[in-house]
Amino acid sequence: MLYKSNTIRFLFLYFCLFLLFFSCTKSNKYTSNGNIEIIVQSAADGIYINIFNVPQEIDRIHIDIIDESSNINSELFVKTSFAETVIMGNSLEQIKQSGQIFFPFIHSGHKYSIRTHFSYTIFNGNIAERGGSQWINTEFIAENGNFYDNYLELNINETLTSVTLSCEPVFPSEMKYNQYNYRYGVHILENETSIHSYSHAKTEAGIHWEFDTELANILYENYSRLKYGNYLVYIQSYCNVTYNNITWEVKIANTPVFTYSYNMDS
Numbered sequence: 001m002l003y004k005s006n007t008i009r010f011l012f013l014y015f016c017l018f019l020l021f022f023s024c025t026k027s028n029k030y031t032s033n034g035n036i037e038i039i040v041q042s043a044a045d046g047i048y049i050n051i052f053n054v055p056q057e058i059d060r061i062h063i064d065i066i067d068e069s070s071n072i073n074s075e076l077f078v079k080t081s082f083a084e085t086v087i088m089g090n091s092l093e094q095i096k097q098s099g100q101i102f103f104p105f106i107h108s109g110h111k112y113s114i115r116t117h118f119s120y121t122i123f124n125g126n127i128a129e130r131g132g133s134q135w136i137n138t139e140f141i142a143e144n145g146n147f148y149d150n151y152l153e154l155n156i157n158e159t160l161t162s163v164t165l166s167c168e169p170v171f172p173s174e175m176k177y178n179q180y181n182y183r184y185g186v187h188i189l190e191n192e193t194s195i196h197s198y199s200h201a202k203t204e205a206g207i208h209w210e211f212d213t214e215l216a217n218i219l220y221e222n223y224s225r226l227k228y229g230n231y232l233v234y235i236q237s238y239c240n241v242t243y244n245n246i247t248w249e250v251k252i253a254n255t256p257v258f259t260y261s262y263n264m265d266s
Helices: 002-024 089-098 212-222
Strands: 029-033 036-043 046-052 060-067 081-087 100-103 111-124 127-141 154-156 162-165 176-189 195-202 208-210 229-243 246-254 258-262
Touching: 036 111, 036 127, 046 111, 060 089, 081 089, 089 100, 154 229, 162 229, 208 212, 212 258
Parallel strands: none
Antiparallel strands: 029 036, 036 046, 046 100, 060 081, 060 111, 081 246, 111 127, 154 162, 162 208, 176 195, 176 229, 229 246, 229 258
């Protein structure tokens, strides 16, 4: 009887210690879908995305990271990508062997949604199509971060026709970025539930973009049901940064929400 009592006490103590340990390891987030498993862990200057059991036929991994703590777009009620990457070729083989991706572009204390998409190529005659589509989603609160070293603003001019970065981002020396390749994403609120997003890849004079005429033409050609008028809009700027042989497109700045007058006289 004494033996059984001691055993019960031991199991109870072990269970309590397990719960205590589990509650303290908030930095680890486990998610799986089928055989593929993902564990997100905090590091001293970013996060590790550990991926296990990736099938050999997978030839493309797309990772999309959304900053859930960002309130820059609260008036538009839309969440947009903070960073994303597509991993293929030698980089993908490296990930399959090591099982680990390091992501340093983190704001400490922010909550992130990490969406990881796995797929492979299927050939239909001479046409290559994506197959085996599989998503794994997880959420994570970052404990540490290592983002760019200077403060950036994306300023809009007084006539609301162009945007300019206050300066170029300065990243740590181990990170490489293309200073001539910026992308600008425009987000337009048509009504409370309808968002139009337009992306512009800028490969020249990267920190400045005259968007007014080009945006009006794009809306006219692709969104014919969008009526002329005033809309709430904000613009985000992204650049490409390479770290550990993986290139990420990272959001670096955004404008405040402003009113854009859409008409073909722009």
